[in-house]
Amino acid sequence: MNDITEKFGTLYYPKSALVFYETIGTETDMYVEHFDMDSNGTPVNAHPLTVKEAEILAKALQTDEERSRVFLKPKGILPTNILHINPSEKGTVLWYTKAQKRQLYFVSGLGIPNGKAQVPPMLWVADKSSLTVFALTANRRPTEKTPLHYAPFFNIYEKGNVCMGTVSIGIKNSSSVEEFIQAWEDYFFNSYFSHSLCADLTKTNIVNLWKDLIGTDKPFPIEVLKKNNKTLKNLLR
Structure with missing residues (x-):
């Protein structure tokens, strides 16, 4: 069998996961739980999403267009x-x-x-x-x-x-x-x-x-x- 892994592009490994929970009924409520991933890709260490983790996520999802809006803005x-x-x-x-x-x-x-x-x-x-x-x-x-x-x-x-x-x-x-x-x-x-x-x-x-x-x-x-x-x-x- 030939090893073809060298022909693969950049490999991405799971680092964390988010699970959204929502109540059932007329007045719904929601919260988010954050999971870390172990070396096997299994979710571990479940805990409510912290403010710091949410800020990191928001920054990662920021588009190029959104980044350009802050270019050259004074502090x-x-x-x-x-x-x-x-x-x-x-x-x-x-x-x-x-x-x-x-x-x-x-x-x-x-x-x-x-x-x-x-x-x-x-x-x-x-x-x-x-x-x-x-x-x-x-x-x-x-x-x-x-x-x-x-x-x-x-x-x-x-x-x-x-x-x-x-x-x-x-x-x-x-x-x-x-x-x-x-x-x-x-x-x-x-x-x-x-x-x-x-x-x-x-x-x-x-x-x-x-x-x-x-x-x-x-x-x-x-x-x-x-x-x-x-x-x-x-x-x-």
Whole structure:
């Protein structure tokens, strides 16, 4: 006899069962009993369905459509750094960050050591699979008329879209807007900057710029940023 089990698809094993009980009569009542399954698939450990078990069941039965309804919903009051949300299936968020000190990573070929450095205020635009970034010159909330500047980093194209290389993007359909923007900031700063995709993104040599900033508390020199002839309003079209 040939063993054909390797040709089977994914095997599912019984883990639990629900039994619904209902009274007979004009005023019916119902309750649900939960059973665990032993290694032989036999129901054991019968007990009334608990609230926690019901919540787990509801989550397991949630459809993709229902999950999409919670995509990009805030956990509470909408964070003040978020400028625009498009909660469509693909989802898009526009937000900004103030100047801050971040850990940065560079491939050895650039000759820039890994370390912490001050980065400029930034404008971020992302959906589930792509990220675009720009630099800002002020630490305040931008308006539609705020001019945008090229982001002074490696791995960025002229239009601001970021080459994520081998970074595995895993934005969940159930992500809140806070989780969404945190994930993208982590993807960006925790990946290795490796190469320049556009010449002259800054008014000075970009390699020397980061060599001078890494490992110091020097504020990012805003004067080296270059305008890209766009404003925030261009991103809202």
